[in-house]
Amino acid sequence: MSDLEAFREETRAWLEANCPEEMRQPVRDEDDVCWGGRNFQFKNDAQKAWLDTCIEKGYTVPAWPKEYGGAGLNPGEAKVLREEMRRINARPPLSSFGIWMLGPALLHFGTEGQKQRFLNEIARGEIRWCQGYSEPGSGSDLVSMQTFGEDKGDHWVVNGQKIWTSYADKADWIFCLVRTDKENKYQGITFMLYDMASEGVSTKPIKLISGNSPFCETFFDDVSVPKSYGDDCPGFVGEINRGWDVAKYLLGHEREMISGADGGARTAAIGAMLKRMVGDLDPVLRAELAMFDVDALAYTAMGEKFLDEVKVGKAHPAQPNMMKYAGTELNKRRHELMMAAGGSRALEWDSEETRGGAPSRNWLRTKANSIEGGTSEVMLNVISKRILDLPGA
């Protein structure tokens, strides 16, 4: 038996023994997600037990090194764990922007002290992070951002406003792009880390067309941000004024996350599920579902290939943009078809049968997929420039 096969058997047995039954159902919506953080309310005991078990095993961040709270799995083992979890519909024990975005950036750019502190906090679900990128005047043109940090020696005083800050009202800390040099567009931004409980930070949820408020406006009014949190633990990532490099690196991970490259519900086939749900399908809808399922199953293979290639450095560095473009357009189409199959039932906004209008609210939520983290049009621009090398792109 190869090492990987042995690992698979071991993992299967471990999941069987440790993953609670309630955690073996696909995530239906936000309510089923465990985000962690200072103020997180567990939905049930199983959710908490599953998190605790995984923290101990390093399985909230299986591929991170053990000293930072991970399990130190190699790419092959991490893939096996993913496959085995998916096989039993095991829910992720912990989801967070710390895991998907800040963590990879710290692993790449962070000091040892930052890694020891922040990565372990993320892995244990103790601190929930949010991302301060977009501003009211800086959406697709992110680098034009104006939030400013005035240098006061051992700290900055930050003033400005961010927007589309996901879950800022629920987050404990923020990783935030702050301009520290007004003369230098690209080399005048610092990637700062600070506590959302700091004086001068306020958030205001934005109500979306879905009726939900996953995003906030975030205001900084003379917020004091320390340059250091102690020995070898600066209050910024990378170098001062070179935060754009970190931001770009992290955007790759954000796009990868939004793309659904790691499989799961966003890229699953839906024809059979909808047939079970609604009975007879109109023949033309059935045909469209069949075409969708072809695209979804093909995209799932693409996600697997992409991750395999990323692990060994074979993927084109701009490939996450392609994944984000294709994955989000697919997810939007998926929800259009689910609404069509669901008929008038899927229109219900607050009924118990629809769990408070989940079909329509989720459908509307997906419209942001091709806007957040870079619009589809920006993704196509990047592919044109960096992959196809088209002139003037």
Add this chain to the structure above:
Amino acid sequence: MPLYHNEDQAMLADTAGQFMSEEGSIAKQLRHWRDTECKDGFGHDFWKQFAELGFTGVLVAEDDGGLGMGHVEAGIVLEEIGRNLTPSPFLTSSVVAATALAQANDDLRGRYLPGLVSGDSVFAVAIDEGAKHRPENVACKAEKSGNGFKLTGQKDFVVHGASADMLVVAARTSGSDSDEDGITLFAVPKDASGMSHDAVRLVDSSMVTHTKFDGVELDGDAVIGEVDGGREILNKLLMAGRVGSAAEGVGVARGAMDMTVDYLKQRKQFGKLIGEFQALQHRASHLYSEVEIARAVVIKTQQLLDAGSEKADLMSSVAKAKVAKAAGLAVREGVQMHGGIGMTDEYDIGLYMKRDRALQEFMGDAYYHAGRVADMSGY
């Protein structure tokens, strides 16, 4: 297994790529045979070069004189064939027929595989009946006659039917047209008495036949596998055909896309390279995305097929359908973005459009396979 080529496979891709772009180029092969109205649609000397490189026996077991490789390797050769529009019997003889013959008994394998591997004999496959691919129905009949069979019926879209030496034929030995069981596969010599081949040239300059069987007498030892037990072999053959033609389709798509992206970097209008226009950039980038996804599902399916996975059947239809959509997009965008010269016979982009159209139909188009995905998924 990771979804990229290992070192040996990458080397094979280099070899196949170099061979196909030099010896198998559009100018040397496709245009040459087309413009000389070759009745075979490919060059026999060139086919012998395939054999010298070992490509002909890529899927044939080592014990049978082949390389004993898998569908990933066959697909590598096919992708280069697609990219260069290289006409050859590789897909039909070395992939589809070889897959069926691998299921034959020692005697049959010993009789036919050495010739298939050496390139001395070419195999065609006779599956389709009518203008659309409907392999669930087999009306062509093989009735018991003495110690053998008597074959009656018609097959269509028999690629290289007139130039092949042997045909693999699916015929009904019991039951009615749409029965799952009762099918038998036969290895039939092309010039057997009672057979007639109506050869026609297709839009892509490939040569196919409508082949009639009018009481063709066959020995019992022409049977591949078991009498009435041909469905399983037929399914294997079809999977190989789908995944193989999908791999060739990826090559066609990438060839058309690369040619088009190059053109966007050369052609000037309004004082600019047309590749500077965002209207074209976005379309080219969307195309790139679709072709990448098609490539991914093809290698995934090749690996599943090589591993003998149950999922290979469903995924072979997913792959064929996805490639059909992506390659169709590639050739249509290719001709449109080339503008007027894309419509000329002199430019190669139109040849990609023609080849894609023929490949779409071979082993079933996107509509057939998407329908199959729905059927197999239970809706």
